[in-house]
Amino acid sequence: MKTDRLLSIVIYLLNRERASAREMAERFCVSHRTIQRDIEAIELAGIPVFAVQGAGGGYGILDSFKMDRQLMTVEDFYYIVTALESIGSSLNDDQINSTLEKVRTLIPDRGLDFLAGKSGKLSIDFSMLGGDPRHRAIFQTVRDAVDRGCLLRFSYTNNKLESTSRIVEPMTIVFRWRSWYLYGYCRLKGDYRLFRISRIRDPEPLRERFVRRDRSFEEFAAVTGTSPAGNVLDLVLRFSSAMKPVVEEFYPDEARAVQPDGSVIVNARMPEDNWVYGYILSFGEHVEVLSPPRLRTIITDSARKITEMYASAT
Numbered sequence: 001m002k003t004d005r006l007l008s009i010v011i012y013l014l015n016r017e018r019a020s021a022r023e024m025a026e027r028f029c030v031s032h033r034t035i036q037r038d039i040e041a042i043e044l045a046g047i048p049v050f051a052v053q054g055a056g057g058g059y060g061i062l063d064s065f066k067m068d069r070q071l072m073t074v075e076d077f078y079y080i081v082t083a084l085e086s087i088g089s090s091l092n093d094d095q096i097n098s099t100l101e102k103v104r105t106l107i108p109d110r111g112l113d114f115l116a117g118k119s120g121k122l123s124i125d126f127s128m129l130g131g132d133p134r135h136r137a138i139f140q141t142v143r144d145a146v147d148r149g150c151l152l153r154f155s156y157t158n159n160k161l162e163s164t165s166r167i168v169e170p171m172t173i174v175f176r177w178r179s180w181y182l183y184g185y186c187r188l189k190g191d192y193r194l195f196r197i198s199r200i201r202d203p204e205p206l207r208e209r210f211v212r213r214d215r216s217f218e219e220f221a222a223v224t225g226t227s228p229a230g231n232v233l234d235l236v237l238r239f240s241s242a243m244k245p246v247v248e249e250f251y252p253d254e255a256r257a258v259q260p261d262g263s264v265i266v267n268a269r270m271p272e273d274n275w276v277y278g279y280i281l282s283f284g285e286h287v288e289v290l291s292p293p294r295l296r297t298i299i300t301d302s303a304r305k306i307t308e309m310y311a312s313a314t
Contacts, residue, residue, distance in 0.1 A: 005030070008098075009038055010047060010061070015104050018052060018060030077103070141203045142182050146170045151206040152184075157199045159273035164188065168195070169210040172217045183217045185210075192220050233272045236291040239264045243286045265290070277302060 005028055012027065013019060021035045028035070039059055043049050048062040084100040145152040152170045157163045169185040179196055186193040192215060239247050241262030248256070257265040270276045272295075280287060280299055289296040 006038055006042060006045075009035075010042060011102055013049070013059060013061045015101065016060070018050075018058040020058035023058070135198060138200055138203055139180065139197055141205065142170060142197055142200065143173055145203070145205045146173055146182070148205070149209050149212065151208045151210055152182075152203055153206055154203040155201040156195055157201075161274075166195075167206070168193070169213065171212060174217055183220065185213055194220075232269050233276065233292065233295060235266075235268045235270060235289070235295070237266045237268065237280070238288045238290055239266060239283070240286040243283065281306075 008028065009024060012024065021032050021039075024035045025032050030038075039049055039051075050060055050062060052058055052060070080103055081100065084096060084103060142152065151167055153165070153167050155163060156166050165188075167187045168182070169187070170182055171185065172183040174181040174183050174194065179198060182195040182197055182200070184193065184195070185191070192213075238259075241264075244258075244262070244264055247264045247266060251266050251268065255267050259265060270279070276295075277298060280289060280295075281302060289299050
């Protein structure tokens with residue numbers, strides 16, 4: 001749309017000292033004459049555009065028009081840009097990239113060298129989608145259904161590895177517990193639920209729209225806790241002395257108690273799902289579940305099955 005292009009041209013010029021008509025024509029896939037007409041329209045809207053003739057010339061926006069950008073420090077912009085770049089690359093979202101371009105227009109010229117010097121020194125990864133294009137396609141379908149406010153049908157495998165077909169009123173995309181989730185009202189269960197997006201298969205937006213319910217994700221999380229599995233375990237684990245550096249890295253002082261034999265007792269809270277089982281098993285003989293007894297039984301059974309599997313293969 002022309003309005004979108006005009007806004008994009010203004011943002012483009014705000015982010016640069018000046019730009020040539022040829023450069024902008026290539027950028028926005030239009031003719032030189034169209035760029036000239038767009039510049040005229042921008043001037044009629046009251047934005048002071050100036051033109052510089054000759055080699056190295058082009059169009060620019062008067063500095064007096066640009067907003068005061070001193071309320072935020074260059075460091076503030078650095079963290080905002082880094083976060084937006086990470087989200088944009090994870091989700092491959094044109095709108096986020098457009099937002100990033102707008103934020104860059106606010107960075108003072110003197111801050112550009114600072115940002116260049118900081119480049120590569122901080123990376124934030126919001127991705128759980130990996131490189132599989134199917135996962136990205138599923139994520140986009142889910143997010144589109146949230147934006148449009150239409151029902152979403154999909155197959156879902158829960159943390160007990162049970163697969164069911166769901167029709168959900170998709171309300172909010174959530175990043176929590178190292179993964180992306182869909183928060184919504186499940187018509188199969190007749191209640192609010194969190195769905196891990198990586199476990200959603202064959203999402204299909206339906207034509208039927210829904211009236212958004214009043215219960216926000218924040219209210220849901222306040223009642224159910226932060227666990228997407230809906231159940232949080234109070235764990236007591238004994239780590240061997242060999243694991244002491246790892247334990248000190250991941251658990252605060254108040255959660256650890258060093259024993260006379262050098263082992264470490266840890267008190268922790270974790271969501272109950274297959275992840276926590278795998279987490280405990282990953283330490284092998286270097287960790288023992290002391291509590292709760294039910295989890296101790298689950299780990300014991302898993303270890304026995306692993307032993308039997310390898311014994312039968314030899």
